[in-house]
Amino acid sequence: MHTKQRKFDRVLTDFFRRNLNLFFVVGISLLTLVIRNEFRGWQSGDYLLHLLPWAEYLESHGGFAGIASGPPNCDYPVTYQYILAFLTYLPASYLAKIKVVSVFFDFVSAAFVMLIVREIGGYSKKSYVPWLAYALALLIPTPILNSAAWAQSDSIYTAFLVITLYFLIREKYPQAFIAFGLAFSFKLQAVFFFPVFLLLYLKNRKFSLLHFLIIPAVIAVLSLPALIIGKPLAEIFSVYIGQIQSYQKTTLNFPNMYFFLPDLHWQFAVPGILLTVALILTLYYLLLKRERVVLMGGTLLEVSLLTIMICAYCLPSMHQRYLFTGDILAVIYLFTRRERPYIPLLIWLISVNGYLWYLYGFGPLVEQRYLAMAYLWLMVLIARDLVFQPLNTLQTLKEDNTPDSA
Numbered sequence: 001m002h003t004k005q006r007k008f009d010r011v012l013t014d015f016f017r018r019n020l021n022l023f024f025v026v027g028i029s030l031l032t033l034v035i036r037n038e039f040r041g042w043q044s045g046d047y048l049l050h051l052l053p054w055a056e057y058l059e060s061h062g063g064f065a066g067i068a069s070g071p072p073n074c075d076y077p078v079t080y081q082y083i084l085a086f087l088t089y090l091p092a093s094y095l096a097k098i099k100v101v102s103v104f105f106d107f108v109s110a111a112f113v114m115l116i117v118r119e120i121g122g123y124s125k126k127s128y129v130p131w132l133a134y135a136l137a138l139l140i141p142t143p144i145l146n147s148a149a150w151a152q153s154d155s156i157y158t159a160f161l162v163i164t165l166y167f168l169i170r171e172k173y174p175q176a177f178i179a180f181g182l183a184f185s186f187k188l189q190a191v192f193f194f195p196v197f198l199l200l201y202l203k204n205r206k207f208s209l210l211h212f213l214i215i216p217a218v219i220a221v222l223s224l225p226a227l228i229i230g231k232p233l234a235e236i237f238s239v240y241i242g243q244i245q246s247y248q249k250t251t252l253n254f255p256n257m258y259f260f261l262p263d264l265h266w267q268f269a270v271p272g273i274l275l276t277v278a279l280i281l282t283l284y285y286l287l288l289k290r291e292r293v294v295l296m297g298g299t300l301l302e303v304s305l306l307t308i309m310i311c312a313y314c315l316p317s318m319h320q321r322y323l324f325t326g327d328i329l330a331v332i333y334l335f336t337r338r339e340r341p342y343i344p345l346l347i348w349l350i351s352v353n354g355y356l357w358y359l360y361g362f363g364p365l366v367e368q369r370y371l372a373m374a375y376l377w378l379m380v381l382i383a384r385d386l387v388f389q390p391l392n393t394l395q396t397l398k399e400d401n402t403p404d405s406a
Contacts, residue, residue: 021131028131029107032138036103036148043095044359047151050074052094054081059088068230075242078226079185080153095151102147105155109328110137112162117335119169120297133335141352142327149359154324157187161325164193165304168200169297173207174214181218188243189322192311196304199284203295247317253354254318255371269316276314280307286387298336298391305329306382309347313375320354327351336391343381346374 016023054071061069064085067078074081087097114134123129137143147155160183167176180197183190201207223236248265250258250272261268283306287293295303308326312318330344337343350371356362385391 021126021128024128025131025134028135028138032135032144033103035139036099036106036144039144039148040096040099042149042359044150044152047095047098051084051098051151055084055087055094055098058085063088064225064229067226075239076153077185077187077239078231078236079182079222080156082225098151099148102151102153102155105159106138106143106147108159109143109155109162110134112159112166113137113328113331116162116166116169116301116332119166120301120332120336129335133331136334137328137331140327140331140348142324142348142355145352145355145359146321146324150321150355152321153186154189154321157183157190158325158328160186161190161193162328165301165329168196169300171206173211177211177214178218181215182222184215185219185222188240189325192308192325193304195280195284195307196300199287199303200295200300202284203288247319250316252317252319253357253368254312254320254322255350255353255368255375256313256318257372257376258316258318259369259372265316272314272316276311279310279314283307283310283383283386290387290390293387293390299386301329301332301336302382302386302391305333306379306386309375309379309382313379320351320358323347323351337385340381340385343378346378350375 050073054074054076057071058064058066058081060066064082067081067085071081071084083101084098087094087101090097111134114130114137117123117133118125118127118130121127121129143155146152160179164176164179164183167173167179177197180190180193183193197212201209223233226236227233250261250263250265250268258268258272287295287303293299305326308329309323312323312326326347330347334341334344349366353363353365353368353371357364
């Protein structure tokens, strides 16, 4: 009897150890779902003032048919309106349905975070490290608060941007352009990532200028259903312009450079946009001049993260949520620059500080001007590493002392 019991225990423990990654992933996924479920009843101001009225309008006007005439004052693209229209045909409350969609894309992002960490680190499928990245992407506060509490849609376009980065690292460029087109079709803020394509085109020269046409092609295809339903073409694309013009404040509680300036949107908006272009142009100029910097793997991740951070720091009218993609990329950064764990930690603190204040009136945990200074310091550190201590360098340049191009 004891022999049979020991044999059974050995078989059971061997099975558990052989499938440890699977058990971990299932366990973490379920736990993070339970955590998110605790926020199921929270109704944010954005949900009550915008998302719920939009969904109710579509329901009262025939679901998808309602896209032709509305919803009124909807500043989200038609791709998200398709989702809201689809939800009108399903049971359950709109609060629950909208949050389920956003939470689903949290998991999509986490899955591709895992794949990117595996790709950059060269880990085997049996390695536990990529799965730790998957778990962390689901456990950091901002995705939980953004999707499960706020019912926002940032997880959707961010998921497609993470997919874009994955395909760029794999050098599958048509797929990357398609994924970016999907991201942009959901949210204007996806444009923060677009300069990375330009840098890759100039630096690596591995795809054609014609590949850029994939982006408008994807947007055009996704706009066709709305056109067929009867929505005017001008209304489909005026949403993007409306998002730019909607908020006449230099910052909407996001700790960027405008915390050091008067709230005069008319005075600082254009200079802020030009400064953003100038900083990205300078960074890319240095990366193009330094031959030892190879845009692949971890270096490509850092360029993407820093580009998004520059946009959020210098552009006017930034919301608390507009570093959301940076929060997710910071998870990958933690596994590629292990000597700098404080960088992703500070990035997450910068974001969650604004989330807690908006959603619950709590805080701020840290005064916003201090966070704005810390944010600037983080960008300087990442830029210095990129230019002078890149993660990926040409092997030939490691072996000799060939100087950088002048």
